[in-house]
Amino acid sequence: MSETKNAAPAMFCNQCEMSTPGGCGSDGQDIGTCLKDATLARLQDIMLYGVKGLSAYREHARELGADTRTVDDVISETLYFTMTNVNFDFDRHIAQLMKLGSAGVQVMDLLSDGHTNQLGIPTPVSVSQNRAEGKAILVSGHNLDMLHKLLQATEGRGVNIYTHSEMLPAHAYPELRKFTHLKGNIGKAWFDQDELFQKWPGALVVNTNCIVPEKKKTDYFDRLFTYKVTGAAGATQILDDDFEPLIRKALELPEISDFDSAETLVTGHHYKTVLGLAPQILEAVNDGRIRQFFVIAGCDAPGNAGNYFREMAESLPEDCVIVTSSCGKFRFNDIDFGTVPGTVIPRYLDLGQCNDSNGAVHIALALSEATSIPVNELPVAIVLSWMEQKAVIILLALFSLGIKNIYLGPKPPQFVNEAIFDFLVETFDLHLTGEASDDLANLLLERQVA
Numbered sequence: 001m002s003e004t005k006n007a008a009p010a011m012f013c014n015q016c017e018m019s020t021p022g023g024c025g026s027d028g029q030d031i032g033t034c035l036k037d038a039t040l041a042r043l044q045d046i047m048l049y050g051v052k053g054l055s056a057y058r059e060h061a062r063e064l065g066a067d068t069r070t071v072d073d074v075i076s077e078t079l080y081f082t083m084t085n086v087n088f089d090f091d092r093h094i095a096q097l098m099k100l101g102s103a104g105v106q107v108m109d110l111l112s113d114g115h116t117n118q119l120g121i122p123t124p125v126s127v128s129q130n131r132a133e134g135k136a137i138l139v140s141g142h143n144l145d146m147l148h149k150l151l152q153a154t155e156g157r158g159v160n161i162y163t164h165s166e167m168l169p170a171h172a173y174p175e176l177r178k179f180t181h182l183k184g185n186i187g188k189a190w191f192d193q194d195e196l197f198q199k200w201p202g203a204l205v206v207n208t209n210c211i212v213p214e215k216k217k218t219d220y221f222d223r224l225f226t227y228k229v230t231g232a233a234g235a236t237q238i239l240d241d242d243f244e245p246l247i248r249k250a251l252e253l254p255e256i257s258d259f260d261s262a263e264t265l266v267t268g269h270h271y272k273t274v275l276g277l278a279p280q281i282l283e284a285v286n287d288g289r290i291r292q293f294f295v296i297a298g299c300d301a302p303g304n305a306g307n308y309f310r311e312m313a314e315s316l317p318e319d320c321v322i323v324t325s326s327c328g329k330f331r332f333n334d335i336d337f338g339t340v341p342g343t344v345i346p347r348y349l350d351l352g353q354c355n356d357s358n359g360a361v362h363i364a365l366a367l368s369e370a371t372s373i374p375v376n377e378l379p380v381a382i383v384l385s386w387m388e389q390k391a392v393i394i395l396l397a398l399f400s401l402g403i404k405n406i407y408l409g410p411k412p413p414q415f416v417n418e419a420i421f422d423f424l425v426e427t428f429d430l431h432l433t434g435e436a437s438d439d440l441a442n443l444l445l446e447r448q449v450a
């Protein structure tokens with residue numbers, strides 16, 4: 001598996017008394033004292049990473065009142081599975097990972113339904129980008145429930161609210177966008193926080209993961225607030241949904257200046273909205289006006305490697321539709337992709353946040369049912385970017401549904417060894433991304449009509 005270029009130690013485990021000094025694997029051993037080998041150790045690491053991602057979505061689903069008991073049971077069972085001397089069977093590890101993935105499907109559905117039940121079904125909207133005014137709070141993270149509460153608390157207080165990164169899809173929800181002081185979006189994916197937050201003179205709040213610790217040692221932490229589990233030394237934690245300290249800070253700080261761009265971004269193609277376009281989409285697929293859907297979605301991370309996804313999106317022919325979600329879309333969501341020629345169907349569909357990745361599956365299943373074509377034979381290509389453990393549970397969720405032929409990048413996961421990678425290739429036809437032009441040549445179907 002030279003393709004994965006995995007330079008990490010074969011295994012590392014220090015969880016029990018039988019550990020060798022420094023941890024089993026720390027001296028290059030590929031088997032622990034208990035006889036857990038490197039492959040099982042890594043499969044258990046993947047379980048733990050999947051549980052982390054699942055737990056994040058479970059927390060948000062619970063905030064919206066969802067019954068997560070089945071998911072909770074899978075979380076505790078999976079943690080138990082990784083304890084010392086519980087299981088040494090490769091196939092049972094895979095089965096547990098698929099069970100975890102199924103719980104991922106379930107939790108994303110719970111979260112999606114929680115959002116649409118509480119906030120309405122999103123509709124497409126054009127959002128102002130990098131334009132701001134007045135006293136203001138910039139909200140980063142994924143927590144739409146928190147944003148809803150903040151919009152209620154700030155109504156009529158003379159404070160404007162702006163979104164950052166994964167909060168962009170908030171603008172499409174009817175119960176959020178009815179607040180006229182929810183103004184627009186600022187910045188791109190999470191990792192521009194350090195530079196952006198230095199420049200933003202107003203108050204700041206990060207309500208979930210993907211907070212960037214201050215690097216430049218200047219002073220925006222005195223105007224940075226965190227919510228619930230999120231935290232950073234020097235920032236102020238919001239307790240018991242009391243937003244008054246944050247609002248007072250926003251009112252003390254200067255009005256926003258130097259954010260006067262005329263850019264806009266489009267969002268709001270939740271799968272429940274896209275399914276409303278099903279008859280037109282089906283007709284366009286059947287008569288060849290839509291050749292193929294490209295799901296280009298996932299997390300973004302610092303560096304140039306993510307430019308792969310822009311190159312892929314930019315290179316697609318006009319009869320291809322991009323389906324996206326998560327913060328990876330900021331690599332290409334400034335591009336106007338227009339509509340599929342001869343139709344009113346947008347070529348760019350933003351399903352929403354990372355937890356809305358289930359939307360691509362719902363759309364594919366609806367297409368499969370309407371056309372009687374098996375899901376894995378639909379004209380759909382899947383190219384995913386991954387960054388952290390929410391992406392791990394999303395990938396496990398797709399595997400648990402039997403979705404194959406996924407291209408994953410931009411870098412190989414370091415927690416996958418050769419045995420696991422070979423299994424994923426054989427079972428799920430997983431590919432690591434290469435050059436965007438080569439991958440596109442492999443993925444693009446022949447055009448059906450002249």
Ligand code: SF4
Nearest residue numbers: 013016019024032034
């Ligand atoms: S569980 Fe096994 S591999 Fe892990 S520290 Fe104990 S003996 Fe070593």
Ligand code: SF4
Nearest residue numbers: 210299326327354387
């Ligand atoms: S999509 Fe992933 S990397 Fe991006 S903000 Fe969400 S969790 Fe973080």
